[in-house]
Amino acid sequence: MSPRQDTRQLILDTALRLFEERGYARTTMRAIAEEAGVTPSNAYYWFASKDELVQAFYLRIQTEHAERAAMALASGLPLTDRLRAVEHAFLDVIADYHGFGSAFVAIAISPESPTHPLSESSAPAREQSMAIYREVVAGAAPRVPDKVRDILPELLWLCHLGVTLFWVTDRSPGQERTRRLVDATVPLITPMLRVARLPWGGAVVDQVRGALAVAMERAG
Known part of the structure; x- marks a missing residue:
């Protein structure tokens, strides 16, 4: 990693720590710069605002998730x-960021916030994450029925958001309840695939498609 990249990472890591310790609203760009040992102008060179810092965090998480997912999806x-x-x-990937998530969730779920998962600002990270679920569906064996192949990645991604929110509020040691929730809910996808294969399954899929269109409307 180059010295310039080191500086950028230092600023981001410092911001995440201060967001957790002081709260997002009470943490200023100047405070982040001072804590990181850089000038405010240097901090602003890398990140124009706190929202940009959060988007950089989103992209970091999605990149690491994609790398780990690729190993799981190889076969x-x-x-x-x-x-x-x-x-x-x-x-x-997110295990070490639970404190930050807990401190930040109230900001992120506000419809007006640029850091909302469905905001335009979050589009790059959202698309990167969505691509993982497209690959989950595309490489499955046996093949996922054609009736649901186009909508299933979005549906799985929305469920993934629900898992993330549950994780943020999970106070069990190591957030092990979230892992148990994943194991308990993943099998629920099987009945949906069975319905999709039935002659009348198309009507149910169309209803799901309509609901997804509403759920995925962009915020703010």
Whole structure:
């Protein structure tokens, strides 16, 4: 890593620590710069705002998740096995950031916040994450029914957001309840695939598609 990249990472790591310790609203860019040992102008060179710092964190997490997921998805496994492996890989990636998540969730879920998962600002990280779930579906064996192949990645991604929110509020040691939730809910995808294969399954899939369209409307 180059010295310039080191500085950028230092600023981001410092910001995440201060967000956890002081809260997002009470942490200023100047305080982040001072704590990181850089000038405010240097901090602003790398990140124009606290929101940009959060987006950089999102991208870091998604990059690490994609790398871990790639190992889990290398071989053609059943959809449930692929999904379970990907969700546990994500929990491994975010394990060290639980304090930050707890401190930040109230800001992130505000519809007006640029850091909301469905905001335009979050589009790069959202797309990177969505690509993982497209791969989960595309490489499953047996093949996922055509009726649901186009909507299933978005549905799985929304469920992934739910898992993330549960993790943020999970106070069990090592957030082990979240892992148990993943193991308990992943098999629920099997009945949906069975319905999709039935002659009348298309009507149910269309209803799900309509609900997804509403859920995925962009915030702010």
